[in-house]
Amino acid sequence: MGEAERGESAPRLRISFWCSNGHETQPSFASDAQIPDTWDCPRCGFPAGKDRDNPPDPPRTEPYKTHLAYVRERRSDADGEAILAEALAKLRGEI
Numbered sequence: 001m002g003e004a005e006r007g008e009s010a011p012r013l014r015i016s017f018w019c020s021n022g023h024e025t026q027p028s029f030a031s032d033a034q035i036p037d038t039w040d041c042p043r044c045g046f047p048a049g050k051d052r053d054n055p056p057d058p059p060r061t062e063p064y065k066t067h068l069a070y071v072r073e074r075r076s077d078a079d080g081e082a083i084l085a086e087a088l089a090k091l092r093g094e095i
Contacts, residue, residue: 017041017048020055 011031018024019041025048029035038047038056047056075083089095 015050016052017050018052018055019044019046019048020058021046023048024052 012028017039
């Protein structure tokens with residue numbers, strides 16, 4: 001289909017967005033569309049903003065923690081030893 005058969009395209013704006021890695025992307029928007037504050041960088045996936053000198057920070061990813069790691073955050077070694085001693089006493093029939 002040619003342009004003549006479809007009619008004229010809507011007026012467009014090309015807006016520059018920069019990510020924290022310095023990548024620039026220029027998506028086009030209709031001139032009457034609301035321009036978002038951030039845009040995902042197609043090269044690295046980080047959020048990109050309109051301010052070249054102050055791009056948005058990349059998302060912070062937390063490392064995977066095991067169940068034991070979470071338990072160790074809540075309990076000290078002394079607490080763990082006391083709970084273990086109580087459980088063993090129950091199994092032995094001392095309590």
